[in-house]
Amino acid sequence: MDQLQASSSIIPFDSTETTSEENPFTAPDEKISELIIGIHDAIGAKCDVEQLFNAVSNVIKSSVNISNLERPKNAELVEDTCDFMPPFTTLKEIACEMTCKHFNKSTAHQTIVAILEKLRSYTWDAKAVIALSAFALDYGETWRLSHMKLADKNTVKLHIFKLGEEEESNEDHINLIRTSVEDTLKLIEYIIELEKTRADLKICVRRNVPTLQATPRELYTYWAILALLACANQKFELDWDMRSEVFKMLKFAVTRVNGDLTRIREEIASTRDLTWRLEVINSPSGILQLLKALIFHEDTQVQQLEIFEYTSETQAKPVGANELKRKNLLLFISGLYNIEEHISVLTSIHGELKIKNYQILWIPMGNKYDEAEKKEFNERRSKMAWYVLQDLFEIKGRKLMETEWHYMGKPMVVVVNTRGEVVHMNALYMISTWKMEAFPFRTETEDKLFQNWKWFWKPITTAYKQVTKSKLIDEKNNYILIYGGTDTTIIQKFDSLINGIKKASIGVKDFNLQKACGNEISEFWKSINILFLSRVQRENYEHDSILRDIRTVLSFENLKGWAILSQGKKVLVLGDYNVMIEALQIFKGWKVSDQKQEFVDYYKTTKVESAGSPCHEIELSNVNSRIPISMACSEPSCHLSMVIDVVKYKCCHGQASDVNQA
Template sequence: MLNAVQGVVSKVESAVSHVHHHIEVEATNIFTMSDEKIIDLVYGTHVHAAEKSFDEDSLFVVVENVLMRSSQIIDKIVQGVHVHVDNIEEKHSKGNLSVPLCTLKAINNELSCKAPNEETAHKTTLAILNKLSNYTWEAKAVLALAAFAFEFGDFWLIAHHYHSDPLAKQLGLLKRVPGLIKTSELQKHRQTILELSSLIKLTMRVIAIFDEFEKLSISYDLKYIPGLSIALDHMPLYVYWAILTIAACATKLGILISSEPDRAYDLSPYSQKISFIFNQLTMQLNVCRRQLAEAEAYRRLCKLILTPTEIMEIFKALVFYKFDVVKPLIDGSTNRTVNIDVLRRKNVFMFFAGLDITEEDISILKPVYDLVSKKEKSYTIVWIPIVEQWTDELKKKYEILRTKMPWYSLQIFSPLAGIRFIKEHWQYKGKPMLVVTTPQGKVENLNALHLIRVWGLKAFPFDRKAEEIISKERHWIGSVVNNVHPTIETWVKEEKYIFFYGGKDNDFIQTFTKNVTALQSDPFIKGAKINIELFCVGKTAKGGEDHGILSRFWTGIESLFFTKDHKEVDPVTQEIQKLLSYKNESGWAVLSKGSAVVTTGHGSAILKVIEDFEQWKEVIKVKGFEVAFKEFHTKVTHTIRHCCRLDVPTLGGKAPDRMKCPECTRTMETYISYKCCHIDGPLSAHH
């Protein structure tokens, strides 16, 4: 009776103990524990100030060789795969490697004979980390793996020689080798053994990536590889999971060679976690390698640009990380692939643009292509598409666009090696730009599209010299409004006075139109044979807005702005800056004689001059209409004051860091302005 009661009590105690253990595991479930909590626990075991160092690289090589050969033996014994183990190629470590045996034995003591559950694996991991508190993070993982390999490799070495070597046979009995390698046991535990082997190999690959990060951090400045800082910050977390998995594998091996090989202990949660970490680390390593390649390409480009030698070398450095691409260009005129040799000894117009370029962007370059393909054979154009990440859809879009371009197109569906250089040094901001280079790779113009938009072939070859000559051109308004209206060209040729005007305020537009029309009909003006015309920019005949004309006009003015040297502002540049500052005002106006600008002004000031015509008309008899109008306008601007605001688009070009006010010459305050005109309609949801 007493024995029966004692038996019941024993069972109850056992059940209570099991419940308490279950609650404890639930309370610290490692697979639901936050990364922050784990990192706090792990950092608590680390003593950074006294980090020990040893040759962990050489030790890891030995461990890799041990685990690789163990894996081959497992394949031979468990799967019957015939492998000549002696013929396996292995890595070589330093011959004088000093293995920290005492440390490895201490870790092995922690790994041995543990209860098969997550809580124990967690405690074992923290105990190992405490014993390795003075080692670097990578060294901790290598030492833990080495301790496991010490036992794992020993077991399978004995198993390999068990039937052929008397000593191996006796050692095998001590290690319980025959209990696992019997045919019946192998059949039963075959899958479990293979899963264990696979998991430890994956953990080894994770630790190998730790070594890659370590080498990168030693060899390179972190500012060149931003992704490396992220990886190193997470290293304690990754080391924890690697050692935890090793602890779980050690426990599983102990179960397999114990007297209870059927005891349940599922490794799949560890396998899933370490697989996730391996994928994360692989992606991070690829990011770091790409960033390193970009940094190297950037450094190489900076050096090449300072000492240019050949345009092909610049082109290769801009595009390729390693030049092993055969015929990367497509000749748009023949639709055939060609090598970059076609650029040799050529002045190259490099057309940088994404896949959002318009028909108008392409049409701007077609007259240039016609010229260089027929007459100026020492020049050529190459489209270099700027795409951060290629997809099948984008490749199809590229093919459609390419067929519209008769010049060369680069066909490389991978990120450009020199993208950082193009963005930082050449100021590529996502809008099309045309970089002009000499046969020696010297940059003559960072964005010739500004010149081409305004002056067309008149500015060829769009280099510094051509830009300097044409930037002094006083007759600029005609180039901007050319082809806007069929009668303007006639007015310009006849040297008529033309008022170009516009603005946001319809009342201003109507008042200005009424007053200039009255001025046209004034007996004094008619008697003096002063021919005045007026053109409202962006207004249709019915009074609505023509956004196409408005866009072309202001794009032309902005392009003019970028073609100017803003260090010393001449009268022409000043007028362009003034006009650009009126873009978002209620009203503005430009008076020209033919295509030569007389003056530019805020709508209210120019309107005041016209309204007060009686006050200055007598001056016309002495100085002429042009001078009289300009002088009175200057007087008016001293009485009518308004803020002058310049919204300069940040396109590739020469936007100045500082700018003087075009009206009062004080240095203007600097602001950042963002703008969207919604001109392309609503975006689809995925944008």
């Protein structure tokens, strides 16, 4: 026995002390990964690890009576065949690393690295399974001896030969090892599933599964081998506290990888679901399929879409599939709060829409889906005489609408025809400004409405009753000066100059926006803001000349002074107060009919030569966007990219709200 114990002490091993960065008990995960990733061939040999794992795990389960693992029948063991089998010499070398070297905190990392070096060309799951195979060579026989009665002298001698010493079996230690082996099998099984999932997914799908990309596969294999070392090394006296520490790490690893796999399955399901929905909206086969992809589960029958039409606040009738598939729809997509104005606008055109075989469908976007939101949903629904959902629930195609239709929480109206094709991505701004004048809410209809500055005259005649009553723009030959600003001194200069011109000329009219009531002023600028948002949704908006004019007018909102000169509805010049006042002073005795072109030419020449024209600034309120819109300055002499200076976040749910600026 002394000779056997002496022989164990001459087994070679590297006794070099491990640094704290190489100590698996103290080093951070990132450091361990960094240390071992370099000894892995990224293009590892592919092999049937599942088959080998099944065979080896059955051997281990049959080797010892593990109460909570089902012990396979002998027939099952015989049937286990494996096409992939690593070289036996490799298994023996790894088994020696596990059982013939001291196992402690200072040598654990070096031993694991030595094993990984031998398995460099294998995938991470294959490394773990081969290490398990090496472990199985010795494990079963050792544990059988531990459970045999030691009365037989031959058994005692064999026991001493295998274990290196004669010791009493400790039931607590046996149970700890038994449980740890079970946990290690679970961990390796999860590693196999992880690698298989990765291999089965196409690269394009894998990019949309972030947890799979971030999962530390090398770390899980490292922990599996560490656990096998702790379970296998029985020839030396071990600190059972250290073993317990390893097994705690093992349990944590099992829990962590299981959590990773759960998230990966969810992300894969979400990606496949989004792919299906995307295919439907890109190639719709009808309005029913589109609604199913936008709102419901994939397995929902199109004949059972829970859409209702309310004939009163309390009475509703289900909308049949046959009725739905014949309708052109305005999909009103919104949250639950602050949508009263939009409901009012849509209600004003709903009657005419029904006559033309159009209908509105409200798709409500909740957040918490609690009682408060359900109450809000029911209250909003009671104001709608069009199609609505029966209940408030999570809209299954919300992510699709966010990524493809750029829904960011702000209400929008998507117009779709009976084939399920999108006619207009967001007609809400067009409807808010022109109502049924914009019907059938197509892009080409919107283009006509924006021509010849109609986008300007419509909101100004809607907001300012004085303009409508005075028939300011009815005469084509009338010259109209519309002006405004925040500086009263500048406004007074405009008043004085235009009064002088009006005395000298016939056919000159003016309108001072600042003389209107506060509500009219805010309504006008709100309309211009809405028109801007409508136009900026278009592709190639950077080259849109109409958008440039809208931007210019929008920049006037906070200027000290500005003016627009038109002949009837034809805008001649527009700009800030500096150049306009200078031109008006030169032409204060202006005979309009004779000197119109001279005035326009003088204004444009002076504007080009002037160094005092400020670049434009635009402040947009209540615009939801992940990425602020980039645009160039609309001042003709500049055209440089505008700097995004202030972003405001304002809560509108409370009585008082704070504004944070960044």
